[in-house]
Amino acid sequence: MSVTPDLSEYCREVETYLCRTNGGHLIRIVGAAFEQVRGWALRGVPLNVVFKGIDQYCERHQAKGPRRRPVRIEFCEADILDLFDGWRRAVGVVIQDEPQVEPPRKQGLASHIDRAIARLIALRPDGRSQAFLEQVDLAVRDLDLLRADAPHARGERRGALISRLEEIDRRLTDAARADVSTDAAASLRREAEAEVAPFAGRMAVEAREAATDAAFVRLVRESLGIPTLRF
Secondary structure, eight states: OOOOOOHHHHHHHHHHHHHHHTTTOOOOOOTHHHHHHHHHHHHTOOHHHHHHHHHHHHHHHHTTSOOSSOOOGGGGHHHHHHHHHHHHHHHTOOOTTOOOOOOOOOOOHHHHHHHHHHHHHTOOOTTOOHHHHHHHHHHHHHHHHHHHHGGGOOHHHHHHHHHHHHHHHHHHHHHHHHHSOHHHHHHHHHHHHHHHGGGGGGSOHHHHHHHHHHHHHHHHHHHHTOOOOOO
């Protein structure tokens, strides 16, 4: 059975997060903006995907210089739906006749690696095991080597770099799963089940279990601050 989201609560959560992102400046989600956010809820866009899309939009625009005006939720839709599309592919959710929104322009391979290195270096070591931190350091060293080739890599050479990124990503994912406590893992598993719940009625048991596990892995990575290394 599918789950109908609490639309008012969903909208309040988005509004609260947008307020924090704007440094406390309140942007009310009403009228057309409410209908837009309501549409995300009805389509099953998880709230943490919405939050990540807001962050992604803000980070990209902060890189261009200080913002003069607060961010409105309407500006973030392309990022949010692009991330939602990635989330659905990751967990195996397919929706027919989905309206298409043009995604934001994808960054270059070298910029992608630079961003991943910066985020790994910025990871907080508090509460993390030495084994996990060693894997993070190893990933940074490996990415540094790939970064040197990335700007000029073409064809097979570029494909080899992308494959290597996937290998490093898998290695970090395994380290992350091993580093999460039993209680934290149980909480993240419940959150993963809630993410998949709106689509559960349309999925076979095996597909639902695979989707939940994929959502769980993504939440584990996000809880530890691990960036996406796959390109």
